[in-house]
Amino acid sequence: MSGRIIEYRIGSARIRIMADRKVYMPSAATLCLARNMRIESGSRVMDLGTGSGFLAILASKLGAGEVVATDISARAIRAAKSNAMLNSADNIDFRLGSLYEPVIGEKFDLIVSNPPMTPSKSPLPRYTWGGADGREVLDEVIRGAVDHLRSGGRLLIPVISLVGIGRTYRLMADAGFNVKVLDYLTHPFGKRLMRMLDYLRSLPYADYVYDSYGRLCWRLLVLEGVRS
Numbered sequence: 543m544s545g546r547i548i549e550y551r552i553g554s555a556r557i558r559i560m561a562d563r564k565v566y567m568p569s570a571a572t573l574c575l576a577r578n579m580r581i582e583s584g585s586r587v588m589d590l591g592t593g594s595g596f597l598a599i600l601a602s603k604l605g606a607g608e609v610v611a612t613d614i615s616a617r618a619i620r621a622a623k624s625n626a627m628l629n630s631a632d633n634i635d636f637r638l639g640s641l642y643e644p645v646i647g648e649k650f651d652l653i654v655s656n657p658p659m660t661p662s663k664s665p666l667p668r669y670t671w672g673g674a675d676g677r678e679v680l681d682e683v684i685r686g687a688v689d690h691l692r693s694g695g696r697l698l699i700p701v702i703s704l705v706g707i708g709r710t711y712r713l714m715a716d717a718g719f720n721v722k723v724l725d726y727l728t729h730p731f732g733k734r735l736m737r738m739l740d741y742l743r744s745l746p747y748a749d750y751v752y753d754s755y756g757r758l759c760w761r762l763l764v765l766e767g768v769r770s
């Protein structure tokens with residue numbers, strides 16, 4: 543850890559996160575998801591792929607009764623635990639493991655997840671790599687969620703246009719969710735995506751837009767699925 547602390551504000555909540563270049567730091571997607579996170583007091587929340595712990599800490603601050611935060615990376619779990627202490631969030635249970643393995647047989651009122659979604663044929667850091675089409679983790683998060691939500695429970699996820707927005711919406715609907723779009727943003731391509739442009743253009747579901755400065759941008763939607 544570098545020891546530098548970054549402070550974020552979501553509504554009236556203030557969250558402090560210790561910078562760590564090997565752990566995914568809160569991004570435009572994280573913050574957009576965070577601004578749309580509605581927590582019922584006392585509810586049970588899962589943050590799947592917690593990274594720095596940001597969304598789990600926010601859920602705790604917004605009144606969740608209990609939060610289970612998971613990640614496949616031991617380093618992320620260590621960082622998230624430290625960040626929870628830094629924010630005095632003491633009702634978060636951190637668990638190491640892939641997808642729903644750490645919560646077998648458990649149910650939640652809300653599952654929030656910002657899965658790695660960068661499409662690439664060659665491996666990228668695990669916190670951002672979503673496999674060749676970007677959907678490897680995302681699809682499993684959606685397919686597994688129904689079994690881990692109480693009736694009326696919600697799945698809250700972002701989806702980026704590079705992995706197919708319509709495809710994601712349909713997968714959620716087919717899995718039994720009533721789907722709503724809560725938010726939308728566009729974000730300019732970074733250097734890594736610019737280098738991958740030819741590959742992204744070859745993906746059948748990927749799309750992008752130009753902003754008023756002529757920059758290539760991906761689109762992001764925040765989707766909420768309510769389990770009937």
Ligand SMILES: C[S@@+](CC[C@H](N)C(=O)[O-])C[C@H]1O[C@@H](n2cnc3c(N)ncnc32)[C@H](O)[C@@H]1O
Nearest residue numbers: 566572591592593613614615640641656658669
């Ligand atoms: C894009 S980051 C999001 C981190 C954090 N939730 C946020 O929004 O800032 C994705 C996180 O998912 C984790 N991850 C990747 N594959 C996973 C899997 N199969 N099961 C659980 N976590 C996974 C990564 O280690 C990483 O911390």
